Amino acid sequence: MTELKPGATIGILGGGQLGRMLSVAASRLGYRCHVYEPGAAPAGDVAHAVTNAPYEDHQALRAFAESVDVITYEFENVPTSALDLLESLRPIRPNRRALAVSQDRLTEKDFLTGIGLTTAPYRNVETEADLPAALADLGAPAILKTRRMGYDGKGQIRFSDAGQRDWTGAPSVLEGFVAFSAEVSVIVARGADGQVAAYDPGLNVHRGGILRTTTVPCGLPASLLTDAVLIAARIVNALDYVGVMGVELFVTPQGLIVNEIAPRVHNSGHWTQAGCAVDQFEQHIRAVAGLPLGDGQRYADVEMENLIGDDIDRIPDLLRRPRTQVHLYGKGEARPGRKMGHVNRVL
Ligand code: AMP
Numbered sequence: 001m002t003e004l005k006p007g008a009t010i011g012i013l014g015g016g017q018l019g020r021m022l023s024v025a026a027s028r029l030g031y032r033c034h035v036y037e038p039g040a041a042p043a044g045d046v047a048h049a050v051t052n053a054p055y056e057d058h059q060a061l062r063a064f065a066e067s068v069d070v071i072t073y074e075f076e077n078v079p080t081s082a083l084d085l086l087e088s089l090r091p092i093r094p095n096r097r098a099l100a101v102s103q104d105r106l107t108e109k110d111f112l113t114g115i116g117l118t119t120a121p122y123r124n125v126e127t128e129a130d131l132p133a134a135l136a137d138l139g140a141p142a143i144l145k146t147r148r149m150g151y152d153g154k155g156q157i158r159f160s161d162a163g164q165r166d167w168t169g170a171p172s173v174l175e176g177f178v179a180f181s182a183e184v185s186v187i188v189a190r191g192a193d194g195q196v197a198a199y200d201p202g203l204n205v206h207r208g209g210i211l212r213t214t215t216v217p218c219g220l221p222a223s224l225l226t227d228a229v230l231i232a233a234r235i236v237n238a239l240d241y242v243g244v245m246g247v248e249l250f251v252t253p254q255g256l257i258v259n260e261i262a263p264r265v266h267n268s269g270h271w272t273q274a275g276c277a278v279d280q281f282e283q284h285i286r287a288v289a290g291l292p293l294g295d296g297q298r299y300a301d302v303e304m305e306n307l308i309g310d311d312i313d314r315i316p317d318l319l320r321r322p323r324t325q326v327h328l329y330g331k332g333e334a335r336p337g338r339k340m341g342h343v344n345r346v347l
Helices: 017-028 058-066 080-089 096-103 105-114 128-138 222-238 280-288 309-319
Strands: 009-013 032-036 049-051 070-073 122-125 142-146 156-159 172-176 182-190 196-198 202-207 210-216 243-252 255-262 302-308 324-328 339-346
Touching: 009 017, 017 032, 017 280, 032 058, 049 058, 058 080, 070 280, 080 096, 096 105, 096 255, 105 122, 105 172, 105 255, 122 128, 128 142, 128 172, 182 222, 182 280, 196 222, 222 243, 222 255, 243 280, 302 309, 309 324, 309 339
Parallel strands: 009 032, 009 070, 032 049
Antiparallel strands: 122 172, 142 156, 142 172, 182 196, 182 202, 182 243, 202 210, 210 302, 243 255, 302 339, 324 339
């Protein structure tokens, strides 16, 4: 692929905080961004252009595609019909296969186990009628997750005994409960030339299904760190991936288990803004623009903390702290559970 020239325009599907930070990184490299977002678009404040239209509006999608040189995304649940149209007009990076694999938890698990990686034991639960057999098979505790559209723990039901009968209301997968000692993630990038660069795995702590903090270094032994990076590299190579991906892993006494993959920049990679010369946002832009990747080298220990809901009341205090970077997403109302910003504290 040829490199995008300065002044070229990158189209971004999704206008949330990830799109906002991608737009800032793209502008530093001399590119413009055109954001496509059906709802509120914090990315619109910093992008060159914004289209505010639903993914069903094919006229708007066509005009968007024709105004850009390449299309990427910060949101993986873009409808297939919109992607079909966009792909007929401009290249989409990362590719459609990466999207298809990560849009559906069953396809994702089949793909991961198919390339020799370990996931939680799982069963397809297409309808409510499949649930008793799946529960009898895997036993309790187990977690039922909708195959599509789940994030931040949404669309999930925990089963503490195999006789329990609750239903998500949509095709799901049942996962055996993994007794993990820690959750880590690898932010990995693959360039258009096949070069792979990974950042140090981060230790993730969730509360109420939402990521609270990511800390690097994550404290795992060197052998597991290497394993984590090799797993991430195997995934991006198998998908012929171009861009940044987040790979979430459970640490268990038997080794690392892949929880899920996100075909985009990832909340658990925000620490790279304070810890690396080239952060995950610039890395993603470099990849989709066909530029050489930056290395993933980390020059600081960092703790990233999400500012959720009324955590933003702490901003006056956070701004006074040393070695602390405050990032705000420009969102209006601080509703409970809403990600309003994050802080990177250099340790
Ligand atoms: P997910 O949306 O699949 O990432 O799940 C949200 C969170 O639920 C994860 O970060 C874990 O803390 C927990 N979780 C998900 N799946 C499992 C599992 N199979 N076993 C144990 N905990 C899980």
